[in-house]
Ligand SMILES: *[C@@H]1O[C@H](CO)[C@@H](O)[C@H](O)[C@H]1NC(C)=O
Ligand SMILES: *[C@@H]1O[C@H](CO)[C@@H](O)[C@H](O)[C@H]1NC(C)=O
Ligand SMILES: *[C@@H]1O[C@H](CO)[C@@H](O)[C@H](O)[C@H]1NC(C)=O
Ligand SMILES: *[C@@H]1O[C@H](CO)[C@@H](O)[C@H](O)[C@H]1NC(C)=O
Ligand SMILES: *[C@@H]1O[C@H](CO)[C@@H](O)[C@H](O)[C@H]1NC(C)=O
Ligand SMILES: *[C@@H]1O[C@H](CO)[C@@H](O)[C@H](O)[C@H]1NC(C)=O
Ligand SMILES: *[C@@H]1O[C@H](CO)[C@@H](O)[C@H](O)[C@H]1NC(C)=O
Ligand SMILES: *[C@@H]1O[C@H](CO)[C@@H](O)[C@H](O)[C@H]1NC(C)=O
Ligand SMILES: *[C@@H]1O[C@H](CO)[C@@H](O)[C@H](O)[C@H]1NC(C)=O
């Protein structure tokens with residue numbers, strides 16, 4: 001009895017996934033969280049400003065989030081771990097992709113000290129648009145989403161924080177809230193399962209939530225199956241904790257090439273890189289806090305000395321630890337004076353639908369404040385345009401915008417038989 005109903009539910013799950021197409025993979029995710037009506041449970045870990053108290057593990061309230069560890073990859077291990085590469089849902093997704101169209105680009109190797117091994121790779125020609133080799137951001141492969149690297153408007157600081165959510169970050173999130181700042185937050189799937197209330201708070205505070213993979217490996221060193229699992233289970237975790245499935249992601253260490261871009265594109269994910277790197281993670285680790293302050297000082301100066309007179313930046317910063325968060329709090333007032341705008345990436349690109357769900361980006365999802373926020377944010381319906389033939393050239397403001405238009409639909413355009421193409425475009429246009 002139990003066995004057969006289990007078999008039936010697996011069969012239904014498979015049919016739901018296989019009969020649809022991979023661009024609908026996110027529809028099978030479940031969540032009890034309404035992203036427009038989040039209340040973060042008031043427990044010491046979410047309210048205290050004492051790092052020890054904040055970092056006390058909690059079991060999430062089961063009416064909000066149920067985590068069954070047997071159904072997830074191991075925390076901080078590659079997302080194929082814990083047999084997740086053979087779960088029916090993952091296999092259904094894997095099998096629905098047209099791997100014959102995937103580029104035949106080698107899986108990279110690590111050196112003995114854990115860095116990337118460039119042996120045998122022609123970094124100057126960079127045939128695979130491997131960012132780590134040449135800072136390449138204009139894919140050489142057709143039909144993949146080009147990376148976003150800077151906010152297009154002049155004297156604009158694109159505010160991004162990587163590696164959350166985590167414990168002991170309440171003071172930092174309070175500060176951002178007090179300054180009415182929203183950032184693009186690139187969340188690690190493993191951290192989302194460890195600290196789901198942190199992810200809920202990110203959405204409640206109006207931040208733009210995006211993916212930063214499950215286990216923070218160099219993605220070009222992972223097999224196709226591993227890369228797919230890193231994306232898939234992070235999407236699933238963010239959905240579980242926030243009710244939202246991101247359309248944007250950031251490769252750990254910026255490590256991306258056209259093979260990884262192709263897999264990301266199949267899942268409707270576009271990469272967000274940066275054009276300024278504070279190296280803040282190194283403060284107190286491999287360099288001094290003073291050295292990172294000098295970098296911040298330079299980037300502040302660039303806000304007024306003409307560097308960003310015609311287009312803005314996206315800056316790599318982290319919420320990892322007290323050093324990185326204190327540096328952020330120290331410098332944000334100076335950044336706010338030096339730049340005309342300090343905004344998250346969804347806002348700087350007028351991305352109306354940064355998630356798959358039918359929820360328009362208004363900066364603040366909080367239903368009671370959304371209307372007010374919407375009036376201060378351009379609401380051009382980027383994802384809803386239905387344009388699938390946007391110019392592939394990137395590098396200018398216009399072309400980068402066109403790429404975003406394309407990214408909202410390209411997953412569908414590559415996965416479907418042409419007969420279904422028009423239908424799905426229509427469906428995508430309603431998202
Ligand atoms: C918001 O959530 C609360 C429970 O947390 C619920 O009582 C209330 O009805 C919800 N409001 C809306 C508009 O869904
Ligand atoms: C956890 O998931 C496994 C596999 O789906 C299932 O067999 C088990 O009953 C679940 N445990 C709980 C407590 O729900
Ligand atoms: C992929 O490239 C390798 C060499 O890098 C080659 O041995 C292999 O045959 C190629 N596979 C396909 C399907 O073209
Ligand atoms: C950093 O740690 C100090 C001492 O515990 C604390 O006062 C401060 O609020 C922390 N900063 C952040 C951003 O959490
Ligand atoms: C959400 O709305 C409630 C009710 O108006 C308000 O108390 C709360 O501060 C708002 N949260 C944010 C992040 O704006
Ligand atoms: C602006 O400031 C930066 C950081 O100090 C410096 O590297 C750059 O050369 C300056 N640019 C101009 C146009 O003065
Ligand atoms: C998050 O916090 C946990 C526990 O303090 C720590 O082990 C982990 O490395 C942190 N993750 C990041 C990305 O900082
Ligand atoms: C976003 O919208 C604003 C207001 O309509 C406009 O000025 C700006 O150029 C747009 N930015 C992009 C990147 O499309
Ligand atoms: C998106 O596409 C529509 C229709 O093709 C176009 O009008 C709009 O300007 C595009 N948006 C951006 C940001 O390029």
Ligand SMILES: [Zn+2]
Pocket residue numbers: 162163212216252253
């Ligand atoms: Zn990172």
